[in-house]
Amino acid sequence: MRMTDMQDDLDDLLASAARRPAVPSEALMERVLADALALQPQAPALRPVAAPRLGLLARLAAIFGGAPALAGLGTAAVFGLVLGYYSPATLDYLVGSSADAAEFFPGTDLLTTEG
Secondary structure, eight states: OOHHHHHHHHHHHHHHHHHSOOOOOHHHHHHHHHHHHHHSOOOOOOOOOOOOOOOHHHHHHHHHTSHHHHHHHHHHHHHHHHHHHSOHHHHHHHHSSOGGGOOSSTTOOTTTOOO
16 A cells, blocks of 8 residues: 555545534533532532621711711811910910911902902
8 A cells, every 4th residue: 555545545534524523422411511510619608697786986986977077077176176275376486476477468468458
């Protein structure tokens, strides 16, 4: 047998195989799917979790709108106390001059000018 005859026989055999697609049997597909399902990880069982009880401070914070609202409220309260404690007479020793001499717009007289 020559090489070309073997090549032709192989070509004929491969062409015949290409015309008939290989279809697995139903029994094979069922076994493959059963094996695949057996190897899938199982999800843990879900347990009902009781809602956490909120303490007094958490309930109070929820009344005012949560932690961000309480932070703003606390900042405003501290700022108000600081402004109340450090009156303009008290600020004189921090600034080094009298509060009456402070001019914020020295070249203009905005509020006292007419029409």
